[in-house]
Amino acid sequence: MHLSDRQPEVAPARLVAELVPPPRFADARFETYRPDPNEPSQAAALAAVRAFAERLSAPPPRKGLFRRAARTPEQKPGIYLDGGFGVGKTHLLTSLWHAAPQPAGYGTFVELTHLVGALGFAGTVDALGTLRLLCVDEFELDDPGDTVLVSSLLTRLVERGVALAATSNTLPDKLGEGRFAAEDFLREIQALSARFDAVRVDGPDYRHRDAVEPPAPLDEDTVAERVAAHPAASIDDWPTLLAHLASLHPSRYGALLDGVEAVGLTGLAPVGDQNTALRVVVLVDRLYDRSLPVFASGRPVDAIFPPEMLAGGYRKKYLRALSRLTALAREGATR
Incomplete structure (x- = not known):
């Protein structure tokens, strides 16, 4: 069989249904993550993501109309795992998805932009706005248009009470540096950074x-x-x-x-x-x-x-x- 002979059609509903961890990480759990003893940041990252999962699973307040647990002022709606390639960030992110209360979504940054292309911005907000958690793997800001698009999307989702978790290879306050000289987007990058608690994960590529x-x-x-x-x-x-x-x-x-x-x-x-x-x-x-x-x-x-x-x-x-x-x-x- 030849991939070059195939012309697959993908319905928007399939794009939404496939917002789950990839098969490679189907069995990833906190218990199966093995921190490198020579890299203390890995054990610290595991503890931080576990704590984030526990906060998401905490029972909501008895009174009021809020369906999610209240956050203290210092708690941010997102956690951000930064590190090099192959240090276990995706394993931790997938483990969080499995541990979090459902419904939860999981996709790469690129898959999110594709979803907006298929559903439109408002349609994507509606499709994802009922989630308890959205995990975004391999966060990228290579393109100024995508920077604004995803920043706006996540802002709208946070307003609806969706918790966020993301991975990338650049600290959130450094996103965009060295990729495009567009100061107009710096404000968008900084605003996005403020929504995450950054957790560093160091180590060699496993x-x-x-x-x-x-x-x-x-x-x-x-x-x-x-x-x-x-x-x-x-x-x-x-x-x-x-x-x-x-x-x-x-x-x-x-x-x-x-x-x-x-x-x-x-x-x-x-x-x-x-x-x-x-x-x-x-x-x-x-x-x-x-x-x-x-x-x-x-x-x-x-x-x-x-x-x-x-x-x-x-x-x-x-x-x-x-x-x-x-x-x-x-x-x-x-x-």
Whole structure:
């Protein structure tokens, strides 16, 4: 099967229904998080997120019309986990989702922007405004328009009593620094920062603790053989797949992988432009969410983003994608 032959359609209702933790983290719980003893911030982050979950689960006041537990003045409506790649932020965020009273929502920053595109701003506020908690993984402010959009959305949700939890790789009061010189948006960034208690999570990327280097590329015959051994595997020529991604809205990339259990890619090569690179980031996130091993030929997987892109404003986004794609390629190399 070829991903480039698929034209999935995704109804808005599916986008809302899929606001749950990805399959890779289906079993994540506070009890299964293992703080690195050499990184005290990890144990501290675990304690902070547990305390946040307990506050959400506290019974509401007996009197009044408020359906959620009252906050003391110093308690903020959100918790923000900041740290590098692979330090367990998503594990903690997913554990919070499981421990929190329902209904709760869970999605990436990109998925939220896609939801607004499908439902409209007011429709998204209505769809999410009944939640007790909204978890936002991989918070990004690479685009000024998305900065205002998501800041406004979360502000409206907080006004409706929705608690917030988020992860990112930049402290909230530093969001946007080095990405775009737009002082008009600084006020939006600072206002958003004020809604979160920031918790730092330090440590090395667990995905690469045992092997830093990506696996050597496979030859095309090996990719074909491994795909043939998996009845639910796909295989695509890299340039053809990139062209196909350009024809689909990124909100459909998850559906593109429906029923797929492994992915073969031949002729891997560096992407040629920023728009293509950002589409690849979304695809890699969807592959990683589903724990799909990757069989790849061509250039090594850590060479798909040229050096000038890795030095630019989207650097952290690309590095996260490389971390995840390397892990998937390592899984594929052992199959």
